[in-house]
Amino acid sequence: MTPPIADLVGPLRAGQRRALARAITLAESTLPQHRALAEAVLTACPPVTTSLRIGLSGVPGVGKSSFIERFGMMLVEAGHRVSVLAVDPSSPVTGGSILGDKTRMATLSTHPHAFVRPTAAGATLGGVARRTADTIQLVEAAGYDVVLVETVGVGQSETAVHGLVDLFCVLLPPAGGDELQGIKKGIIELADLLVVTKADGDTAAAAGRAVADYRAALHLLRPGANGWVAPVLPVSALTGAGIAEVWAAMRDFAERMRATGAFATRRSRQTTSRLWQEVTDTVLDSIRTAPEVAASLTHVEAQVRDGTLHPAAAARGLLALWRGVADAP
Numbered sequence: 551m552t553p554p555i556a557d558l559v560g561p562l563r564a565g566q567r568r569a570l571a572r573a574i575t576l577a578e579s580t581l582p583q584h585r586a587l588a589e590a591v592l593t594a595c596p597p598v599t600t601s602l603r604i605g606l607s608g609v610p611g612v613g614k615s616s617f618i619e620r621f622g623m624m625l626v627e628a629g630h631r632v633s634v635l636a637v638d639p640s641s642p643v644t645g646g647s648i649l650g651d652k653t654r655m656a657t658l659s660t661h662p663h664a665f666v667r668p669t670a671a672g673a674t675l676g677g678v679a680r681r682t683a684d685t686i687q688l689v690e691a692a693g694y695d696v697v698l699v700e701t702v703g704v705g706q707s708e709t710a711v712h713g714l715v716d717l718f719c720v721l722l723p724p725a726g727g728d729e730l731q732g733i734k735k736g737i738i739e740l741a742d743l744l745v746v747t748k749a750d751g752d753t754a755a756a757a758g759r760a761v762a763d764y765r766a767a768l769h770l771l772r773p774g775a776n777g778w779v780a781p782v783l784p785v786s787a788l789t790g791a792g793i794a795e796v797w798a799a800m801r802d803f804a805e806r807m808r809a810t811g812a813f814a815t816r817r818s819r820q821t822t823s824r825l826w827q828e829v830t831d832t833v834l835d836s837i838r839t840a841p842e843v844a845a846s847l848t849h850v851e852a853q854v855r856d857g858t859l860h861p862a863a864a865a866r867g868l869l870a871l872w873r874g875v876a877d878a879p
């Protein structure tokens with residue numbers, strides 16, 4: 551049984567957690583009737599332009615969840631409403647992330663002004679990212695003004711999260727020198743802010759060196775198109791040192807981007823690219839599942855592998871089949 555839209559939208563926009571959780575579950579569902587309802591709810595929730603969406607990425611164990619717990623508590627204590635979402639393509643395999651997040655965000659996840667949503671599991675990265683975009687809109691409609699999206703720094707997940715947020719922050723371990731060279735340059739270039747974790751105790755000195763090394767390395771990169779050079783800051787989730795400075799840098803970034811219009815441009819680009827992703831996915835799905843195409847797919851693929859059929863000709867043939875045209879190979 552699915553509720554009427556108004557019964558969901560009203561309580562959701564009033565900030566009721568149960569309605570919000572319900573709407574997110576609908577948006578995450580693969581059942582067409584649930585998706586349709588979720589789309590109706592989303593359409594009834596105008597986009598919020600005053601929110602700040604922050605992506606947090608870093609290799610497993612760098613300290614993302616610990617940082618979010620500390621940082622999120624500082625924000626709710628300052629009067630913000632904070633939502634934490636996760637994009638984790640590996641979670642269906644390891645299954646460890648959800649448990650870890652619950653224990654490491656123990657205080658934040660029970661705070662009345664925080665909404666922590668564990669990782670959605672069992673889908674492709676593209677699917678997870680798409681549903682996360684909907685979830686972001688839903689939590690914002692429910693009044694959460696800071697949205698934190700955590701992702702494990704593996705494969706394509708950083709790029710996916712970069713496409714969902716206003717500010718992309720990369721957390722780096724307190725190590726420099728040779729290890730620094732192991733960090734992919736691509737992800738550093740995506741970052742609007744770099745944070746070196748565990749700047750405390752035994753790792754304080756290493757964190758300090760890492761900050762200096764990254765600052766030096768960043769000087770070799772050109773500033774982004776928006777003229778922003780990513781700051782590098784040390785933090786400790788253990789002592790809380792540096793947490794306020796990170797928030798100040800984030801607010802500085804957001805204010806500058808809003809002032810130049812880059813903030814709105816980034817969001818509208820993300821929405822447009824989402825449209826074309828939906829078109830692409832829908833068309834590909836329709837082609838792959840068309841019985842006429844499926845029937846000759848194995849044969850056509852084999853011909854392409856053998857070199858007896860050019861890939862472009864094969865594609866034309868498959869598309870012709872899909873359209874139901876008779877001039878198929």
Ligand SMILES: Nc1nc2c(ncn2[C@@H]2O[C@H](COP(=O)(O)OP(=O)(O)OP(=O)(O)O)[C@@H](O)[C@H]2O)c(=O)[nH]1
Pocket residue numbers: 608609610611612613614615616617647650654702747748749750751753785786787788789
């Ligand atoms: N000394 C110190 N240890 C930390 C700090 N932050 C995290 N840790 C430790 O680092 C380990 C990993 O922390 P998490 O917060 O779970 O890291 P994560 O990046 O969320 O890990 P995954 O979710 O598994 O990718 C834990 O043992 C933490 O106790 C810190 O600021 N200082």
Ligand SMILES: [Mg+2]
Pocket residue numbers: 614615616650651
């Ligand atoms: Mg974590």
